[in-house]
Amino acid sequence: MTGLTHPVVELTGVSKTYGDVVALRSADLVIQRGELLAVVGPSGSGKSTMLNIMGTLDRPSGGTVRITGHDVEQLTDRELSALRAGTIGFVFQHFHLAGGVPAIDSVADGLLYSGKPRRERRRVAERALRRVGLGHRLYHEPHQLSGGEKQRVAIARAVVGDPPLLLADEPTGALDSRSGAVVMELLHELHEAGTTVVVITHDRDIAASLPREVRVKDGLIEHDSASAAVTTAALPEGAAR
Ligand SMILES: Nc1ncnc2c1ncn2[C@@H]1O[C@H](COP(=O)(O)OP(=O)(O)OP(=O)(O)O)[C@@H](O)[C@H]1O
Ligand SMILES: [Mg+2]
Incomplete structure (x- = not known):
């Protein structure tokens, strides 16, 4: 009962509290296959919380999370791991690359759940690194890579298994504008190749x-250009906007 007909992500009344901190308040969000959207908002507004919940890395305190039609709450830990491994690529806010590990193995680790033998994982990893323009840095460890290169390794790792959904938390936040532009270009390319891409960013430009912008403030989705477009389109001619 899942597959192409379901939205990739469906959050219904999702909330998250940490003790007495309300990080997310009754969020409703539907993301269709093939979308490319930005999640923006001030620091502490709940963006990472929302992305972690979408990525099934964290459980909500209330509401329902559906990923490609699966109600996450109904899955066993094993089913959830399989869903995550097969469906979601994650780029974290601060790279999350293990020290001392060459780029090719950081990326190959993204295929650990695939059951592929190590040699095959490394072959596919090499291809992913070439795809992000790092064919000449396969054996560099994180301390030998620039910030932009580290972020590209992180993206290669996130997409090495060809997940239909890519979640990127501030992928350009730690980069200068040129490296940031390279990373954004890469995300556009993945989107054009069919991946659904969700990007958290502080950068208004x-x-x-x-194509779509979701604004979060104080744990609330205060604006979604997708629903705004529907609302304004539905207004009669000449109506106040
Ligand atoms: N594990 C936690 N325990 C307690 N409070 C938390 C925890 N994680 C997040 N918070 C709080 O929840 C709120 C939302 O945090 P979140 O990380 O989602 O913000 P953000 O929008 O991603 O911010 P930034 O732009 O700074 O990354 C913040 O007030 C934060 O302090
Ligand atoms: Mg954050």
Whole structure:
């Protein structure tokens, strides 16, 4: 009962509290296959919380999370791991690359759940690194890579298994504008190749350049350009906007 007909992500009334901190309040969000969207908002507004819940890395305190039609709450830990491994690529806010590990193995680790033998994992990893323009840095460890290169390794790792959904938390936040532009170009390419891409960003220009923008403030989705477009389109001619 899942597959192409279901939205990739469906959050219904999702909330998250940490003790007395309400990080997310009754969020409703539907993301269709093939979308590219930005999640923007001030620091502490709940963006990472929302992305972690979408990525099934964290459980909500209330509400329902569906990923490609699966109600996450109904899955066993094993089913959830399989869903995550097969469906979701994650780029973390601060790279999360293990020290002392060459790029090719960081990326190959993204295929650990695939059951492929190590040699095959490394072959596919090499291809992913070439795809992000790092064919000449396969054996560099994180301390030998620039910030932009580290972020590209992190993206290669996230997409090495060809997940239909890519979640990127501030992928350009730690980069200069040139490296940031390279990373954004890469995300556009993945989107054009069919991946659904969700990008958290502080950068208003980046957010405005993407087809859909979701603004979060104080744990609330205060604006979603997708639903705004529907609402304004539905207004009769001449109505106040
Ligand atoms: N594990 C936690 N325990 C307690 N409070 C938390 C925890 N994680 C997040 N919070 C709080 O929840 C709120 C939302 O945090 P979140 O990380 O989602 O913000 P953000 O929008 O991603 O911010 P930034 O732009 O700074 O990354 C913040 O007030 C934060 O302090
Ligand atoms: Mg964050």
